[in-house]
Amino acid sequence: MNITSSAFENKGSVPARYTCDGGGVNPPLDIKSVPTAAQSLALIVDDPDAPRGDWVHWLLWNLDPTTTILAENSVPVAAVQGTTDFGTIGWGAPCPPSGSHRYFFKVYALDTRLDLPATARKIDLERAMQGHILEEAQLMGRYQRS
Numbered sequence: 001m002n003i004t005s006s007a008f009e010n011k012g013s014v015p016a017r018y019t020c021d022g023g024g025v026n027p028p029l030d031i032k033s034v035p036t037a038a039q040s041l042a043l044i045v046d047d048p049d050a051p052r053g054d055w056v057h058w059l060l061w062n063l064d065p066t067t068t069i070l071a072e073n074s075v076p077v078a079a080v081q082g083t084t085d086f087g088t089i090g091w092g093a094p095c096p097p098s099g100s101h102r103y104f105f106k107v108y109a110l111d112t113r114l115d116l117p118a119t120a121r122k123i124d125l126e127r128a129m130q131g132h133i134l135e136e137a138q139l140m141g142r143y144q145r146s
Contacts, residue, residue, distance in 0.1 A: 001031070001033045001035065001107070001109055001135045001136070001137045002031075002033060002137045003029060003030065003031050003032075003105055003106075003107045003137045003138065004029070004030045004032075004139060005027050005029050005030065005105070005139060005141070006028050006030065007027040007028055007072070008027065008141045010139050010140060010141075011140055011141075011142065012141060012142070013141065013142055013143065014027065014103060014141035014142065015027075016143075018093060018094070019093050019094045019095060019143055019145075020093045020094065020095030021095075021145060022093075023073075024091075025072055025073035025091070025093075026058065026070070026072065026073060026074070026091040027072060027141075028069065028070065028071055028072040029043075029069070029070040029105060029107075029139070030068060030069055030070075031067060031068055031069075031107055031137075034065050034066075034068075034109050034135075035109050035134045037111060037134055038109035038110060038134055039065060039110060039112050039113055040061065040062050040063060040064070040065055040110050040112065040113045040114065041060075041061075041063035041064070041067060041107055041108065041109055041110065042059075042060065042061040042062075042063070042107070042108045042114070042125060042129060043058065043059070043060040043063065043070075043105065043106065043107050043108075044056070044058070044059055044104075044106045044122060044126075045057040045058035045091075045103060045104065045105050046103070046104055046122065047094065047096070047101050047102065047103050047104075048102060048104070049096070049099070049100075049101040049102055050096075050101065051097060054122075055085045056084045056085045056092075056121070056122045057084055057085075057086075057091065057092040057093070057094065057103065058081070058084060058090070058092060059081060059082030059083070059084065059120070059121070059122060059125055060075065060076075060079050060080070060081055060082070061079070061080050061082070061114045061116060061125060061128075062078060062079055062080050062113050062114055063076050063078075063079045064076065064077075064078060064079075065109065075090070080114075080116065080118060081118060082116070082118060082119075082120045082121060082122070082124070082125060083119055083120065083121050089118050094143045095145070096143060096144065096145055098145075099144060100143070100144040101142065101144070102140055102141075102142055103140065103141045103142070103143065104138055104139075104140050105138060105139040105140070105141070106136060106137070107136065107137050107138070108135075108136045109133070109134040109135045109136070110129060110132045111132050111134055112132050114129070116128055
């Protein structure tokens, strides 16, 4: 399984359009080679370089396993978004206070669908995924405000 973006290469720069300095919309993502046994997909986007430690920018789960494209500024039908470290539900655009930060887009193929409310946070999602991950992949982008 792999995850890529038409907006930036792995370990490349995330365009400002997808940050607080631009439109603040989620970037397009492509997911390929999902295991046939997958019942759903989950996505975690986080920044381990944040001043207070790991900062969650986006949580999604119960994506249809046949999903191959997450379009820019959209959420697939039936997917559930969780609560980010901004305290909101949905995409939280990168907005590092200083220096270059890394943003990890991690996709998980799961052997089940998850019964979690939208108030769930990363720790809740990770607990629910335990023992259900068939495969995972990640894409990393960097951003530094000018």
